[in-house]
Amino acid sequence: MNIQKLLADRTRKMSVNTIREILKVVSQPGMVSLAGGIPAPESFPIDILKILTQKVLEKYGPSALQYDPTEGFSPLREALPGYLAAKRGIQAKPKDILIASGSQGVLDAAGKIFISRNDPIAVEAPTYLGALQAFDPYEPRYVTLVSDAYGLVPESLEEVLAREPIKFIYLVPTFQNPTGRTIPLERRRHIADIIQIHDALLIEDDPYGDLRYSGQALPVIKTLAPEHVIYVSTLSKVFAPGLRIGYYLAPKKIRDWLVMVKQGVDLHTSTFNQALAAEYIQGGYLEQHLPHIIELYKPRKDAMLGALQRYFPEGFTWSKPEGGMFVWVEGPENYDMQELYHRCVQQNVAFVPGKFFYSDPEVGNHTMRLNFTMADEATIDGAVKKLAEIIAAPHV
Ligand SMILES: Cc1ncc(COP(=O)(O)O)c(C=O)c1O
Structure with a gap:
């Protein structure tokens, strides 16, 4: 054939x-x-997982094995705000948090929602290969932003937004994959100002924020321009990537579209794995x-x-x-x-x-x-x- x-x-x-x-x-x-x-x-955390598995079966029984809402398993959505407030300075309610099958799933959903053929989207150079792979099938036109040793140069973003009808900007501001670079606080503030002034949308991909070995944690850009950022993170690097648990916070007007897309793709993320994640956070095991x-x-x-x-x-x-x-x-x-x-x-x-x-x-x-x-x-x-x-x- x-x-x-x-x-x-x-x-x-x-x-x-x-x-x-x-x-x-x-x-x-x-x-x-x-x-x-x-x-x-x-x-x-293999030993912890043994405890969690037992706990999940006892606490949730069949409902951990049942279909569940696309938005996410309620106990996990309830467990995340405390963690996000402590670790990221993000103030969120459970209903603001949506669960995804890894952060990768959110990148694909964003591509599906925003990109028509030849639409310009702005990316760092270099950037996360998996993001390019998620966006490629939607046939965007990539506009590259200038980066230096401190990550994205804000003036470059300003210049691009003034010149191009950018659909969204994709950034990994903290310990970027592939460079390990972190955008310093001053630049984060500047980027937040720029996206607000230009009424632009930023996808802030933050899988590595918890893996800090020295220095001070920096505020995520989501906290500096909440209505202009889809914040995406994951438990892949702090729990287990094979469980495929990611989560995101999106401006209200975008949230429903992201949920609708996910509904068509996989109905929802594994209920059982979300229950494990809920207990991992709630029970203090992540900490x-x-x-x-x-x-x-x-x-x-x-x-x-x-x-x-x-x-x-x-x-x-x-x-x-x-x-x-x-x-x-x-x-x-x-x-x-x-x-x-x-x-x-x-x-x-x-x-x-x-x-x-x-x-x-x-x-x-x-x-x-x-x-x-x-x-x-x-x-x-x-x-x-x-x-x-x-x-x-x-x-x-
Ligand atoms: C920048 C970045 N975003 C997203 C992902 C995908 O993570 P997940 O396992 O949550 O899909 C990775 C994985 O390496 C990554 O480096």
């Missing part, structure tokens, strides 16, 4: 997630990989477990930054995140990071070439993303040293 002639135009725009393809290659035996972007399996995750990742991040400092040659620079899961390395201008990637994989050490995180395929080939959550300190040190040796090795 000729499937090609059956495909919708937008389906042709879909691409396999390049990183997933890379991860297949680099998960071969013997490979030391700094390519992954996932939580360490040892960060999962108890989060320090263990931070204790696991902080030395790994320090090991990576120390190793880069020790081994990497002149001409290479890198981000120095205070949290999250990633460090971003920039080589000299015109450095061919894809060529380096192939040499490294042959020698059993891997990273993700940074070019895949740009909406413009012509830029970013001198960059790489390194992940520090998936290997212990000694392995990270050895891997960064090996990368540096391969960079220094003569090649044709």
